[in-house]
Amino acid sequence: MKKLDKKIGLAGAGNMGSAVFEGLLRKSMISAAQVWVYDTLTDRKESFAREWKAKTAQSIPELAGKTRLILLAFKPQDLPASAADFKRGLTESHTVISILAGISIEVLRKQLGDKPRIVRAMPNLGAKVGAGITAVTGGDQQSLEEAEFIFSGCGLTLRLEEAYFDCVTALSGSGPAYYFLLMEMMAAEGVRAGLTPAQAKMLAVQTAAGAGLLAASSSEEPAVLREKVTSKGGTTEAALGVLEQAKIRDIFHSAIQAAVERGRKLGGR
Template sequence: MSPKLLVVGGGRMGSALVGGLLHMGWATPDELAVCEPDARARSRLSERHPGLTVTSQPTMAESAVLAVKPDVAEAALRAAASVGIHRVLSIVAGMSTARLEAAMAPGDVVIRAMPNSPAVIGAGMAAMSGGSTATAADLDWAEGVLSAVGTVVRLPERHLDAVTGLSGSGPAYVYLVAEALVDAGIAAGLSHDVSRQLVVGTLLGSSRMLAETGAEPAELRAEVTSPGGTTSAGLRSLEFKAVRSAFIEAVAAATERSRQLGR
């Protein structure tokens, strides 16, 4: 009996999906297979998930997840199609469904998605859209796969490059902010450990406030900013340095790079 799902690519995101699907009970190890060319990565997956089929070449399955780099995506997709796989969820950055469909047989199904790295702890954020032949049932299936490692939204495909620039690359922006704040705490006289603890706690608490109150970021910022106070002084410095514009430009640059990868 064929596995329910073949994951093509056992890197960070592919491994996260496998772990999430097993943890959520979406599948048992014998219902999943992973195709990964790197022997060390195959060994790690086999040790972590006993009973999981891990191979260097694609094997037949009901459906597949394509979790590889853009430069090898089309070859990997053709290899998967050659063993009879006709439905693919692609998490390859920048690759349009039209380009992916061109590497498959007519009528085969492609769903494109962009998750992000917190998926490795089950806290990912993903957006997805279906190709020209994807049905509502296909989209439900893809959402079920992605939901194993986080939250999923459905969007028209024209928005997925922007999603890549915002939430796909977003964790790196947040880590840069955290890194800068830790450095700032150290410069102000705190130890590294104390500064890091304060920064992580602040980011976690602030994120929970956004999630649980439903308030707009500007509202919450205003609530903690007293006229002439310390927070006002800090924010004035950030605005003087055009930090807001820098984030907008960063998302725009990453969005454009996603478009370039898909050409």
């Protein structure tokens, strides 16, 4: 799909929803004339509309009436409060793409009704710089292609069965925060050793960026790349030895499982 000629609605102009639409608009994959935005926070809605010359809807029914494809990008906890308005406005000609963490297509169908086509997606914050990864799932081929088009504006896409989405949310949806924490800790050690915060941040962030680019471009697995950096008897081996002794793999497993369980609770499971 090279072009999407539908009117597109953004329900929730927070970080993630805005990032997805900014990617589309910045790359001229859609025009501002196609975009309508609604948010319960008027300032946020109007700020997005001013920056990107989009139109604002004053209500969910108006957003549904003006568009044929809607991205749900508000907090998952807010779905029940808005469901009745969506159900009233949505028709068989609508496609709804949801990035609400933990909310299954079955729950979306119950909340939004039987009329719209529904795609579930899970992007991440890399979308803000065009380097995100978004998993998509759904039963309608055309709607999946539309979703892939939309998220291709801010990175890569991957089709998966919905059964994997709690894992996806924990791995890639929440994943940027894990890397930010690692950079934060590395920079803090630099400052502790006497570097300025700016120097320490530069070292930590560029190291992370370079490692990511190398892993993405290499045919070798991350484990192999790690082993290549880890010289016998060297400083890297000493550092990794402390992490392994502290059972970092078990800690990380517990962290991912906590994110998975939280996603299930958000979805009422």
